[in-house]
Amino acid sequence: MTMTVPAQGHSAKDRPKDEMKETPNEVPNRDLSHSDSHLDLDTPEKPYLDANELIINMGPQHPATHGVLRVILKLDGEKVLGTECVIGYLHRGVEKIGENRTYAMFNPYVDRMDYVSAVSNGLGYCEAVEKLLDVEAPARAKYIRVILAELNRMASHQLWLGTHALDIGAMTPLFYTFRDREEILKIFEKYCGARLTTHAFRIGGCQYETYAGFEKEVKNFLKFVAPKIDEYEELLTTNRIWLQRTKNVGVISAADCVALGVTGPVLRASGKKWDLRKAQPYAAYSEFDFEVPTGENGDTYDRYLVRMAEMRQSLRIIEQAVNGIPEGPIMAKVPKVIKPPVGEIYHSIEAPKGELGFFIVSDGSIQPYRVRVRPPSFVNLQALDLMVRGLLVADVIAVIGTIDIVLGEVDR
Amino acid sequence: MVPITTLHYLVVAAALFVLGVIGVLTRRNVVIVLMSIELILNAVNLNLVAFSRMWGNLHGQVFAIFIVVDAAAEVAVGLGILIAFFRNKDTINVDEIDLLKW
Amino acid sequence: MPNFITSYFGSTLTPGAAGNQFWALVYVFVIFTGVSVAVMAMNWLERKALAHFQIRLGPMRVGPHGLLQPIADAIKLALKEDIIPSEADQFIFWVAPLIGLLAAFTVYTVIPFGPSEAVSDMNIGILFMLGVSSIGVLGIVVAGWASNSHYPLIGALRSSAQMVSYEVAMGLAVVSAVLMTSMNEKGTGTLSMIGIVQAQQQQGIWFIFKFFPLGFIAFAIFAIAMIAETNRAPFDMAEAESELTAGYHTEYSGLRWSLFMLAEYAAMIAVSSIAITVWLGGWMRPFPNLLRAPAWGFIFSLFPGLTFAGLAAIAVIGTIRMPSHSFFKVQRMGLAGFAAVLGLIAFLLLVLAVAGRSPDASVAARFNAGIGYVYWFVLKIAVFMYLFIWYRATWPRYRFDQLMRVGWKVLLPISLGVLILTAIAGVVVS
């Protein structure tokens, strides 16, 4: 699939002045007839579309594209003949910002990429820089990281479940999941003062010691949320309409997933048992006993089941971590001014949406030479066209939901 | 005021019938030609029902129902042909539909 | 008083059948007002009930517990700028909501709230209802087309295909119930709405239980088809907000949009009335044949008053539970006033029930009986309205092809089978 990024325009300084006068506000606009498009929209030889063909712009202002994603759909009646994603409406140049900030200063920025799982982003970035510095966070910090990251995975999956169900037309689960996600956000708030963009971790460990009663609250939360997950499942798992809407919709094979680089629950639902927490353990994950749930058919329903199972596995991990959390320092010895040696590093973690990788090149100064993020949403979105061809408009919504994208991460 | 007689209904029906005929003969758009045929059938129905009222029996009304059935069948097939034709020839003008085979 | 007003008192006919145009107009006015108020109440109830399904509070600010919210909404919508897109077909865009509204309100002329509590009784009543309510979809279709935009057009196409397919199953289900009306000595059935209820009265059974489970299956088919017919969840394909933003009324705003909503809710009440009339005994109170002693009649005639008394009690409890902050003073007073009004209505109804307890021809007895009919009919409608909300809170939305499959491959064959089996059962029994 071709991902078309709207013309960004160059930065103002390297454009001649008169050109700026002509187009003072260059709107990101796309010529539909440019040659890259595989939809052959409106070619001169065939001025009229086929009797039943229809081009529809879904987005960027559409209630169900999870942000400002624009999908150009070519329809035959309601059948999807092809899609084309237009991204970049939320582009903020995070990677470029990274080149202009010190390592510590860039840390909060990564929270704004996948804003529903900010903890995972911070974890990935901190660990990448730690690897570059060749320091290791203390055991207690690692445990705190695992607890918060898994809580964040739950929060992310809950948000996904609510919005996905809403897309398919079930309104009620949204409010149930938001009620339970609220408890997680409360824990975050108590821990670090922020609910959404937490900035919980620092390079070398954690900034804050756990607050008094943290463990008890987490344990209470575990007790509180386990029946709630059953409640979601009660509403949806055996719901006939839910089954009809999700079974055999958006099927993708494991081979296709691997070819497209799709990771996360989407990959696991198609049968491949690939989880970075097991495959290349980071933080303290090697010390915990958990399973990697997989699906069989790679359809929307399996992805739903995989995520539900992952929520339960997260509960297991959190329980083990809270029970076994060691005493000790929470910060490793890290210099005040972080100046990594010249070199490059790629470190990836299993974010809720898939493999989140940070590639950092250091030139020995206080700022990274280059930061490149491998965001799971962006890569997983590639599979959209493959998954929705031949399905109906309603399925496009379901598939966008099931891929679980966050546009902040797609566009960065 | 003149009391309403069967003749009044017959005149209305005749007018509708003639309008339908004119529509069939002059319009180019197949959809409107089919609608004109509906006008004709309605005119006939109105006649039948008026006569049924005049004689005080129900035979005319029974016939009217049969004509409604007929109209439904005609529209279904007619519009089916229209869609098939439009899909192949990209036109719905009667005077461009001049081949039996393409 | 002039003769045309008084002559109708004591008549057991509908004003239409009695040829009294004055009372027919009065009934029309009462029904129009009643339905409009019911739509507003339904609006509030839907938001409130849906909110409680979803662990929210719903409207709380405008009036006590948001009771005045529908009025605030109506004022806001009426004052909003009336936007017609420049590329839209102006005239059709203007006229489309009216088509739906007219169709939705026209059907109320034949809905029997009681044996004489209807504007008119037609001998083709049920056909008239089904036919006119099917005209309502024309409004949706031309609205989608006139908006000259892709999403409304798709919504309109979906809606028209959906209506056509579900009307068939709906009609066949009704026909099987109409067959049941012919289970009398003469062997002739009726299509009149009042006649159908009277047939249930004479046969001593609601048609939902007749030839069990045939009547129930037919009712279930109708109950499913009527959700599809009114474009409600889980069949709200025509306005699926997550797919088509808002479907056929995407481009509508303000008063015109509210007319669509009014038509939708009015149509919901109308189709519920069909289901109630045909299968659930219309205006009849529970067990009119088993519990036929006058004492039972008196007990059941207390129900309207007791219902209002219960509502008043709820309002009183709400008043007491309201926080005693000065901010809530106006709301407290409002809710207390509402409770007082409800209590007054309850009191009047109870007095009437006691005054008219002997089933003679006195005005009080007639009035009491009439109120009983309307009460039971409206109560049954309220149950259906609640079900509509419940469905919406529980189920995801069907996909369009699945909807079609359900309509043509499940409901239609079953309704045909029920029709044939009903005919056979009728022949065997008689």
Add this chain to the structure above:
Amino acid sequence: MNPMMHTVAPMTMMSPGMAPVATPFFFYMLAGLAIAGGVLVIMLRNAVHSALSLIVTLLAVTGLYLMLYAPFVAAVQIFVYAGGIMLLFLFVIMLVNIDRAAKDRRFNRMWPIGLAAGCGLFALFVSAFVKGRALFPDRMMAMSESSNTQQIADLLYGNVDRMGQYRMGPYTFAFEIASLLLLVAILGAVIMTKKKI
């Protein structure tokens, strides 16, 4: 309060309410609507407008049916025509791309001939009515509501049952043929609208 109290209003009797009021006024109104709708159907450029005009005509004709004591035909007219057939028309108009058709010429080249033929036909009808007046005595043509109450009651009472009996009695063959016709129409429509013919 006893629900059994209100008994069935006997429908054998021709109740006064069944008589239409202000017959001439409603007749002229409905006839005018029907003919105006018919004129608009063939005059308007846009097919959707034409369809709406046709709906007006159909509903006006329905009113005329009701005035002629044909309630069942009226109901079928609403149910089948206004509800079903017109919806199908609108559906098809939306499916086929009419943007181009709307810009084209409305009438074909031979429209004067068609118009003349139509007018000739109308003249023929009128002359037939005028000449044929002798065949139908005024007594029969008249539709006064008071003189033939019995006739009206015959028409109205058990309209649906009696029509059913007719269709199962003398018109059984026609009824079966009609059902066969519908079957053929269904098959034809299904095959015609298939993607690949």
